[in-house]
Structures are given as C-alpha cells and as structure tokens.
Amino acid sequence: MRDYDDITDFLGTWGPFQLTVFFALAASILPNGFVGLYIVFVGDTPSHECLIPEEYNISDMWREAAIPVVMQDGVLKRSSCSRYKMETVRNFSALNYTPNVEVNVSEIEVESCVNGWNYSKEVYESTTVAEVSRVVCVLMYCRSTV
Structure with a gap:
C-alpha cells in the first residue's frame, strides 16, 4: 500500500501558492458563519x-x-x-x-x-x-x- 506522502508528492511542497489558497479559503469561512446568526433576526415571527x-x-x-x-x-x-x-x-x-x-x-x-x-x-x-x-x-x- 502506498504512503500518503507518495500519493500527494506530485502536488509539490508547501509554497506561496498553497499559502495564498489556504488563507483565501480560511477568510471565506468568516462570512459564512454569520449566515447562521442571520436567521435569528429575520426568522422571528413578530406579534x-x-x-x-x-x-x-x-x-x-x-x-x-x-x-x-x-x-x-x-x-x-x-x-x-x-x-x-x-x-x-x-x-x-x-x-x-x-x-x-x-x-x-x-x-x-x-x-x-x-x-x-x-x-x-x-x-x-x-x-x-x-x-x-x-x-x-x-x-x-x-x-x-x-
């Protein structure tokens, strides 16, 4: 059975591109979290x-x-x-x-x-x-x- 490192070896090493993609994806998580809170305010049934x-x-x-x-x-x-x-x-x-x-x-x-x-x-x-x-x-x- 092949090792994980052998399988992902074609991706190359951790460099500036991977770092940029990582932070771009991490930053996109923040606004998505607010969507869960949004429904608390707009989903209420007013009197x-x-x-x-x-x-x-x-x-x-x-x-x-x-x-x-x-x-x-x-x-x-x-x-x-x-x-x-x-x-x-x-x-x-x-x-x-x-x-x-x-x-x-x-x-x-x-x-x-x-x-x-x-x-x-x-x-x-x-x-x-x-x-x-x-x-x-x-x-x-x-x-x-x-």
Whole structure:
C-alpha cells in the first residue's frame, strides 16, 4: 500500500501558492458563519393580529373591539388568528352601537383572518414571516399592510 506522502508528492511542497489558497479559503469561512446568526433576526415571527381593511368603514371603537382578547401564556392578549365577523361588526358600527355597552362583543361569531395580518414593527422592520405573508396575500388577492 502506498504512503500518503507518495500519493500527494506530485502536488509539490508547501509554497506561496498553497499559502495564498489556504488563507483565501480560511477568510471565506468568516462570512459564512454569520449566515447562521442571520436567521435569528429575520426568522422571528413578530406579534400580529388580523388585518381590518379601511374599506370596512367601521368606527375606531369597533376597530379596537373587532379583535378578540384571549389568554396566552397567562396574559390577556389580542388574538393573532381570529377576529369577530366583520359583517356583524360593520352593522353594529353603522347603527352607532357602543361595543361592550349596548352589544356584548364576546357573543359575536368569530372568523379567521381572511384579509391577512397586520404585523407589529415595534421590534423588527421586516422579517421573513412578514414578507412571505405579504407575498402570499398579494398572490391570493387579499390586501395587507405588513
């Protein structure tokens, strides 16, 4: 069986070319390491809630009340995946009813986020999740302000 040195003997000795190639390859490793850290910042899912488009023409009181409040991790938060049925909310708003005074909002039927989501820009200006959601909404013809 041949020795490793005998097999690689045709490459020659360690010289300036091998040194240049070695450092060029070593330097290329540094930026590649940052790619692993990059996803930590752009892959997060920002807080979000159902989008209520402006064309629904509902009052500000009803716009606030249109998202159900749910218990999440022991804290009351606005739901990120449902809203009250917009047709019903629009009717109550048009009649100038006051939410949770003249109308028990929790008794209104709940629907999914059919118009997309409104993402918080409090922590991140843009994330992969928000951008993919925006593209999907454009492809599905829904309006979104992400």
